Amino acid sequence: MKLIIRISTYLLAILFALPLFGIIYMAFKDTKVEGFSVTIDNFIEAWNAAPFASYYLNTFIIVFGILVVQLFTITLAAYAFARMNFIGKGTVFLLYLIQIMIPIELLIYPNSNTIAQLGLYDTKLAIMLPYFISAFGIFLLRQTFKGIPYELEEAAKLEGCNRLQTIWHVYVPLAKPTYIAFGLISISAQWSNFLWPLIITDSDSNRPLTVGLAMFAKTSDSGAQWGVVAAATLFVIFPLLLAFFLFQRQFISSFMHSGIK
Amino acid sequence: MRKGKRMQENTMAWLFLLPSLIFLILFTLYPIIKTVYLSFFQSDLSTDRPIYVGLTNFKMMLEDEVFRKAFINNFWFAVGTIPTSVMLGMLLAILVNRKIKGTSLARTAFFYPVVIPMVSAAFIWLFFYTPEYGMINKLLHLLGIGDLNLLGNSSTVLIAIIVMVIWKEAGFFMIFYLAALQNIPKELLEASHIDGASKWMQFWKIVFPLLMPTTLFSVVIATTNAFKTIDQLVVMTQGGPNNASNLLLYYIYESTFRFMDYGKAATATVVVLVIMIVIAAIQFFGTDRKIHYS
Amino acid sequence: MKKAPVVVGLLILFISLLSACGGGSSETNSGNTDSDGDTIDLTWYYPVNVGGEVTKVIDDYAESFNKEGVEVNGKKVTVEPVYSGNYDESMTKVQTAVKNGKAPDMAVLLSVDLFQIKDSIISLDEMIANDSEAQEMMDDFFPGFMLNSEAEGKTWSVPFQRSTVLLYYNKDMFKEAGLDPEQAPTTWDEVVDYGEKLTKDGQWGIELPATISGYWIYQALALQNGDGNLMSDDGKEVYFDTKEAKDALQYWIDLSTKHQIMPEGVLDWTTVPTDFIEGKTAMMLSTTGNLTNVKNNANFEFGVAFLPGNERLATPTGGGNFYIFKDISEERQLAAMEFIKWIAQPERAAEWSIDTGYIATRQSSYETPELKEYTNSFPQALTAMEQLEHAYKEISVYEQGKIIKLLQDAIQAAINGDDENATLDKAQEEAEVLLKPYQ
Numbered sequence: 001m002k003l004i005i006r007i008s009t010y011l012l013a014i015l016f017a018l019p020l021f022g023i024i025y026m027a028f029k030d031t032k033v034e035g036f037s038v039t040i041d042n043f044i045e046a047w048n049a050a051p052f053a054s055y056y057l058n059t060f061i062i063v064f065g066i067l068v069v070q071l072f073t074i075t076l077a078a079y080a081f082a083r084m085n086f087i088g089k090g091t092v093f094l095l096y097l098i099q100i101m102i103p104i105e106l107l108i109y110p111n112s113n114t115i116a117q118l119g120l121y122d123t124k125l126a127i128m129l130p131y132f133i134s135a136f137g138i139f140l141l142r143q144t145f146k147g148i149p150y151e152l153e154e155a156a157k158l159e160g161c162n163r164l165q166t167i168w169h170v171y172v173p174l175a176k177p178t179y180i181a182f183g184l185i186s187i188s189a190q191w192s193n194f195l196w197p198l199i200i201t202d203s204d205s206n207r208p209l210t211v212g213l214a215m216f217a218k219t220s221d222s223g224a225q226w227g228v229v230a231a232a233t234l235f236v237i238f239p240l241l242l243a244f245f246l247f248q249r250q251f252i253s254s255f256m257h258s259g260i261k
Numbered sequence: 262m263r264k265g266k267r268m269q270e271n272t273m274a275w276l277f278l279l280p281s282l283i284f285l286i287l288f289t290l291y292p293i294i295k296t297v298y299l300s301f302f303q304s305d306l307s308t309d310r311p312i313y314v315g316l317t318n319f320k321m322m323l324e325d326e327v328f329r330k331a332f333i334n335n336f337w338f339a340v341g342t343i344p345t346s347v348m349l350g351m352l353l354a355i356l357v358n359r360k361i362k363g364t365s366l367a368r369t370a371f372f373y374p375v376v377i378p379m380v381s382a383a384f385i386w387l388f389f390y391t392p393e394y395g396m397i398n399k400l401l402h403l404l405g406i407g408d409l410n411l412l413g414n415s416s417t418v419l420i421a422i423i424v425m426v427i428w429k430e431a432g433f434f435m436i437f438y439l440a441a442l443q444n445i446p447k448e449l450l451e452a453s454h455i456d457g458a459s460k461w462m463q464f465w466k467i468v469f470p471l472l473m474p475t476t477l478f479s480v481v482i483a484t485t486n487a488f489k490t491i492d493q494l495v496v497m498t499q500g501g502p503n504n505a506s507n508l509l510l511y512y513i514y515e516s517t518f519r520f521m522d523y524g525k526a527a528t529a530t531v532v533v534l535v536i537m538i539v540i541a542a543i544q545f546f547g548t549d550r551k552i553h554y555s
Numbered sequence: 556m557k558k559a560p561v562v563v564g565l566l567i568l569f570i571s572l573l574s575a576c577g578g579g580s581s582e583t584n585s586g587n588t589d590s591d592g593d594t595i596d597l598t599w600y601y602p603v604n605v606g607g608e609v610t611k612v613i614d615d616y617a618e619s620f621n622k623e624g625v626e627v628n629g630k631k632v633t634v635e636p637v638y639s640g641n642y643d644e645s646m647t648k649v650q651t652a653v654k655n656g657k658a659p660d661m662a663v664l665l666s667v668d669l670f671q672i673k674d675s676i677i678s679l680d681e682m683i684a685n686d687s688e689a690q691e692m693m694d695d696f697f698p699g700f701m702l703n704s705e706a707e708g709k710t711w712s713v714p715f716q717r718s719t720v721l722l723y724y725n726k727d728m729f730k731e732a733g734l735d736p737e738q739a740p741t742t743w744d745e746v747v748d749y750g751e752k753l754t755k756d757g758q759w760g761i762e763l764p765a766t767i768s769g770y771w772i773y774q775a776l777a778l779q780n781g782d783g784n785l786m787s788d789d790g791k792e793v794y795f796d797t798k799e800a801k802d803a804l805q806y807w808i809d810l811s812t813k814h815q816i817m818p819e820g821v822l823d824w825t826t827v828p829t830d831f832i833e834g835k836t837a838m839m840l841s842t843t844g845n846l847t848n849v850k851n852n853a854n855f856e857f858g859v860a861f862l863p864g865n866e867r868l869a870t871p872t873g874g875g876n877f878y879i880f881k882d883i884s885e886e887r888q889l890a891a892m893e894f895i896k897w898i899a900q901p902e903r904a905a906e907w908s909i910d911t912g913y914i915a916t917r918q919s920s921y922e923t924p925e926l927k928e929y930t931n932s933f934p935q936a937l938t939a940m941e942q943l944e945h946a947y948k949e950i951s952v953y954e955q956g957k958i959i960k961l962l963q964d965a966i967q968a969a970i971n972g973d974d975e976n977a978t979l980d981k982a983q984e985e986a987e988v989l990l991k992p993y994q
Contacts, residue, residue, distance in 0.1 A: 006363075009356045013367035016428065019385045020373065026388060073281040086274035092282070099289045101541040105489040106510060106533050109517045109526040110292030110299070116651055130288035133281040163273060192378030194492040195510075199518060202640045202648045204610075210380045214496055215641070217384065217825070225852055226388060226829055233384045237377040244376045248369060251376070252436055306671060306954060307992040327964075391826055392818055413765075413820030415971040501766055502821035502967035518647055520956040 026230035042231035046216075049228065051204050052235055055212035062127050062197075062208055063190045069132045070186060071179065077133075078141035079167050083153070099135035105195065112199050122202045131190065137182045144178040145171055181254035191240060209236045293534060299527035306521055318528040328529065330504045331512040334419060338508060339487040341423035342430070347479045349427060350434025351472065355464075357435070358442045372432040379429065383496035386425045387412070390497075412498055415505035422493060422506055430486065434479040441475040442468070477544070484540055488533060509533050594631045595890045600652075600662035601636055602645040602875060610638050612910050616898060625893050632890040642875065646671070658880040661891040663715050666703035666876040667951035670790040676878045678709035682892050689892060692899055695917045699872050699946030706789060712876035713895050714916040716907070718843040719870040719942055720775045722863065726856040728753055728837040739838075739860035743779070743806060746838075746863050750816030753837040760816030761838040762831070763807060765970055767824035770963045771873060771949065772840050775862055776803035778869035778947050785962075790952040791993050795962060796983040799866075804966065804975040806865075811970075821967050831857075842873060843939040847912035850933065859935040861942045870942055871949040874913065905929075914939050953993040958986045 030039035046052070080086070081093060104111070111130055120126040148171060156166045172179070194210040201207050207215070213236050217229045244251055300318055302311035322328050353371045357364045374382060390411045401409060411421040445468065453463050491511040494500055500507035500515070509529065516526040599617075603609045613636045621633045639645040642665050649662050653675045664672070683689045693701075693710070700714040726736035732752045740746045750760025763772050777785055781799030786792060794800065810817040831839045832852045840862065849857060862870050879891045897903070901919040905926035908915035914936075920926055921940060930937040952958050965982035969975035 005356065006361060009367050010363060012353070012356070013363075013370040016374065016432075017370040019382075019389060019428070022389065023385045073284070076277040077281040080274045080277040084270060084274040084277070086271045089274075092278065095285060095290060096281075098293075099285060102289065102293065102534055102537050103485055103489045104288060106513075106530065106537065107289065107292045107296070108510075109513055109523070109530050110296045111288055112517065113295075113523075114287065114292065116654075121651060122648070129284065133284040133288075135285070138281065188376055192380070194378065194380045195495070195514065198495070199514075202644055203638055210378050210492075213384070214380055217496075225832065229384060230388070233381045237381045240376050240378075241373060244373060245369070252368070252372065252439075391823075392820075410818055410820030410822070413818075413822055413970075415968075499766060501964075502971050503964045503973075505971075515960075519643065519960075520954075521647075521650065522957070 023230050023233055026227055027234050029227060042225075042227040043234075045225075046228045046232040046235065050212055050216040050232070052209070052212065052232070054204060055207060055209045058124060058206060059191060059208040059210075062124055063187055065124070066128045066131045066190050067183060067186050069128070070134050070137055071183070073133050074137040074141050074182070075167065075172065077138045078145055079171060081138065082142045082145035083150075096135045096138060099133075100139070104130050108195060108199055111196075115200055121200065122206055124206050126200045127193075127197045127206070127208070130196070131193075134182075134186065137186070140182055141175060141178055144175045148174050177254075180250065184251055184254045188240060296527045296530045296534070299523065300531045302524055302527075304523040304527075305525070311524070314524070318524050322525070322528050322532065325525075327504050327507065328512060331500075331507040331509050332532075334504075334506065335488065335508045337419060338423060338426075339484065341420070342426045342487055343480060343483040345423075346427045346430040347434050347476060347483055349431040350479060351438045351476070353431060353435040354438030354442055358439055368435075371435055374429045374431075375433045375436075379490055379492040380496055382425065382429050383493040386421075386428075386493075387497050390421055413502055415502050418498055418502065418506045422497065425493065426486075426490075430483065434483070437475050437479055438472060441472050445471050481544055485537075488537065509536075594633055595627060595887060597632065597634045597660040597887065597891055597894060599634050599636045599894070600639040600645055600649055600659045600664075602639055602642045602663060609911060612907070613638075616903070620894060620897055623897070625897060627890045627893055628886055630886075630890075632893055634894050642668075649675075653880070653882070656882070658882045660883050660887050661877055661879050661895070663875045663877055666712060666714070666717075666872070666874060667949050667955060669703065669706060669711055669951055670953045671955050672878065673706070673711065675881055676711060677881050677888060678711050679713070679879065679892070680709050682889070683710065686892070688896055692896055692917070695901070695919050697914075697916065697918055697940075697943045697946075699943040700914075700916055702946070702948040703872065703951055704876060712878050713899065715875055715877050715899070716911065716913045717872060717874035717876075717916055718913055719872055719939060719946055720772060720840055720862055721843050721846075721870075721939055721942070722838060722840060722860045723831055723845070723849060724838045724858050724860065725831070725834065725836075725853075726858050728758070728834070728855075732837075736856070736858065739858060740863045741861070742863050743865045747810070747814050747816065750810070750814060750838070754816045758834065759818055759830075759836040760814075761810060761840075762817055762822055762827045762836040763810070763840050764824040764827040765821045765963070765966055768842070768873070769821075769824060769966060770959055771842075771871060773804065773807065773962070773966050774871045774950055775840065775869065776807060776865075778871060779803070779862065779865045779867060780806075781866050784947060785950050786952050788948070791990055793950075793952060793958060793962075793983065793986045793990070795965065795979045795986065801976050801979055804969050804979065807966075808969055808975060821970050843914055844874075844912055846935060846939065850912075850935070857935075859938045861938070861945065864945075868942075868945040869947055870945060872943075872946045873949050908936070912936075914943070952986075952990065954986075954989045957989055961985050961989075 025036075027042050028038050028040070030037045030041065077096075081089070081096075115121055115126045115129070118126075120129070152170050152174075153166055156170050161169060191208075192210065193208070194214070197206075197208050198211045198214065201211065204212070213232050216232055299311070301313060301315060303314045303318065304311035357368045357371070392410045392413075409417065411417045449467060450463065453467055488508075488510060491508055491514065494506060494508060494511045495514075498506045500511050510533065513526050513529045513533070516522045516529060601613060617634045617636045625632045637659070639648045639662070645662065646664055646668055649659065649664060649672065652658055653672075658675060679689075683693055693713075696714050699719075700717050701710075704710050704712045704714065722739055724739050729736040729749075732749075734749060734752060740749045746761060752760075754760040763769075765772070774785055777800045780803040781797070783794060783797065783799060785794055785800060787794075811819045827836070827839050828841055828845050828848060830836045831841075832849060834855065846859070861868055877895050879888050879895075883891075898907075899917065901915075901917050902923050902925065904915040904917045905920040905923045907913065908920065908926065909929050915921065915926060921930070921937075950959070950962075961982040965975075965978040968978045
């Protein structure tokens, strides 16, 4: 019985890993010769065919731009919901819940309209704006803040800290695991974001990797070669996979952390 | 004095909320209201200015065969992805929740699809599914079955996409189950072991019920995903062949950006919003509230 | 307590900082802000639809144009090209810009998008009548390429990057199958004959793509099957339910179901060329835009030929044209025309053709030494040009996007086993409803 479980685990693992090996094989295979021989031509060709360097830069700016603002907005909101009493709290809390029910992705039509009206069409800011708040992050953090002993806040008050100082010196350090969890989730979600940036950008100077990849591989009359597309796909997933393999434990525990509420 | 302090507290709380509230209003609340409003107007290439048409858009939507297809496809897509990826996630978690050599490697294999963008996953699977090269077809060849054009065939395309999405999502739910499994008190399992319960019984009587909150949480996420992710369609099928893989959000996307039929886009968005609210209501009233964000 | 407003202020500051980093291109896009009096700075939206470093080629053109110092009303004209994505995206971008009152001065868009943007552009007749150079240029374009520029007796656009459908075939496979590698099939029946000889395990006779621009390939078949087209010249009527149109679709389906020389199911627009390059199919129908791609990547000898005909030889044209916009000053419109004349010079059209694989738009381009030399070493490029003699108007109607989808859905449904008479009848019916407001 144990053996069967073990073997089926391994088999499943291989099955899950196959696509990744497939794409790596494709990317390194030299199609110009019979049989299999390793080449990096595909990578060179992909790199030259589209401005991947600028896609990388854009993705970085977008992903971290969003994260920085999110950390700011969710901290304040989470604190307000966790530790403050104010008029309209219940109602406004429900408003935030709406974002959990109705993900921003479903609102592509009205939101693209808003972006055009703001005159921000085809800018990195347009890609980032809707994601500057994360209701998910607020709920996650609020939960953590609630678990922090109130005595710590009172002690900080006695030492003359004001509210913001209290948040900064007491809550933020104690919620570090939650911040890491949220940060990783936010980064991987935004790195993967596709439809919104596809809709809202037109120029290579603003496009992230995901959109660049699709544009490069899909919209030309000629259709790119499999090996080159595979290489370009690896460009997009490589940083994520590398980060994942290096920080696997944190990654998995972060995701776990976010789930067990 | 007390009153002044309460005022102060109120002001400060609202100031704290202000930064997030601005974006919440601008990109979630206002667009919802605007969409509902616009769904009563005809606004497309044949109209210079939006014309108020009452419920005509909704009536036309019901008659629109492509919309009906997208609606039905989305239903089957949800049915095909939600239970399977959640259950597979549970199974994977149970498999790797033991300290045997290789489990951490297996865990990596199950989880990495979650980390990579859907667009890249779509390209990887596009290659898999393409007749003549795709590994799946090579396998079929070995079994003596000829070429299957999985994505080019109305009867297989949705299934092909569902399989890919399950591969992509199962690892995500696995993680939640792993966390839950590790939280199950060891004594509970040991006690039942002494009682002589079989592993199978143990699972159904003790483990499965304890995993229920995680299952519900996963179902919520899988449900939202079934409606909000269409990246793979843009890459793999463009909703085809003949709308066999068209989903609601893709329908909205095409109406807006390809046909510039904004009335239709707004109306379809309203339909999706209603679906989401209904699902949320079922979850809210139909289940134990404690599982949610309390 | 006092800090909260400061934080909000900081946030706003932060946001405005971020917007500064992303706003660069939107500022440059507002092209028609009036220039300082001595120069006319034009904005030009252009799409790229073929692989390779086309953006760089375009930038080089703009740079040499700006150096040349062309003048209108004594003011120097400069051009700033703005890459606006593929054709669909460029169209969206232009429409958004027009809606927001920020139309570019000129744009390259699909020639068939005419009816979608007719209200935002100007007809060129007056300008051409007053300008003998422009007149000369218009007369020199291949007539086939002018078909989609004309509507309501007026000329609306200038050909730029243009293509047709071509038959590509693998000469090595022809030899192997005992066929003459210099003789491609010329009729539908021959395609079947050849295909049957060429099909073997792991290798198909022919592939026709049915996604993305698949309707265009189908239009070629429909054109070959009679003496009509799929739509009226004024873009207000479609003829999807004619016997010719239906039989053309039947022929397509027969290739896989009856003759079994083509894979079953819907074939993807972008994977068909890959199949051809990788030797999975001996023949394919694809755009001339693929010439350079196939040339660079195929490690076998390939030939291209006119599309096999049935009732007649025929191919639709395709690709993008220059449009000049309405909401700009007359001076800017004249300046735009100056640039179009400059970039459409025979030598430059020849260069553009060599760089991209598109057909050079002007007949006299083929007299230039550069293009002569190129076609000598790569005669396939000449075939594409010669086929223009049999070129017909690409399908172009009001509600282009929706109607193309109707047609493409009908094609895909039939390929997947629905009755092609029924699917085309339905497409016809639904298209008529869509076109009603325009009649």
